[in-house]
Amino acid sequence: MDQKVTIVSRLEWSAASPRNREALGGPAQRVIIHHTALANYTNQRQCMDHLLSIQRLHMKDRGFDDIGYNFLVGADGTVYEGRGWGVVGAHTKGYNHDSLGIAFMGNFNNDAPSKEAISSVKQLLQSGVFQGFLQSEFDLFGHRDLGNTECPGKKLYIALSQLRTTG
Numbered sequence: 001m002d003q004k005v006t007i008v009s010r011l012e013w014s015a016a017s018p019r020n021r022e023a024l025g026g027p028a029q030r031v032i033i034h035h036t037a038l039a040n041y042t043n044q045r046q047c048m049d050h051l052l053s054i055q056r057l058h059m060k061d062r063g064f065d066d067i068g069y070n071f072l073v074g075a076d077g078t079v080y081e082g083r084g085w086g087v088v089g090a091h092t093k094g095y096n097h098d099s100l101g102i103a104f105m106g107n108f109n110n111d112a113p114s115k116e117a118i119s120s121v122k123q124l125l126q127s128g129v130f131q132g133f134l135q136s137e138f139d140l141f142g143h144r145d146l147g148n149t150e151c152p153g154k155k156l157y158i159a160l161s162q163l164r165t166t167g
């Protein structure tokens with residue numbers, strides 16, 4: 001790995017404190033990819049506003065303890081800390097307790113994910129395995145593989161094979 005992934009912390013994007021946090025029982029067995037299904041933002045300022053509105057939506061309207069995803073990624077390849085490593089998310093009904101949920105910020109029904117976002121998520125996954133938060137033989141799914149949803153969008157779903165290859 002010649003490049004380290006940049007993770008913008010919760011503190012940096014001014015996240016509200018979670019109501020509750022539940023630790024995963026061990027390294028995650030699955031990675032589940034989502035999209036936020038909203039506009040495709042590129043710069044960090046827009047992404048941070050977007051994060052705050054997603055967190056509000058998840059906590060106020062849906063009654064989640066926190067933003068649902070473990071991590072989110074912007075089109076410029078910046079990764080944002082959601083619930084973070086080792087925490088049970090709220091993103092895929094029935095699969096949250098052994099999974100890591102990662103959301104690409106944008107709507108990928110028509111737009112393809114950027115090379116930068118794909119590359120950052122690959123690095124994030126490698127780093128998760130290295131740190132022991134993710135099993136080395138993890139399975140990677142799109143949300144639609146496990147639930148009745150279009151998520152993560154047709155174009156991102158097609159691109160998931162790029163995340164399954166190592167190196």
Ligand SMILES: [Zn+2]
Nearest residue numbers: 034035143151
């Ligand atoms: Zn989803």
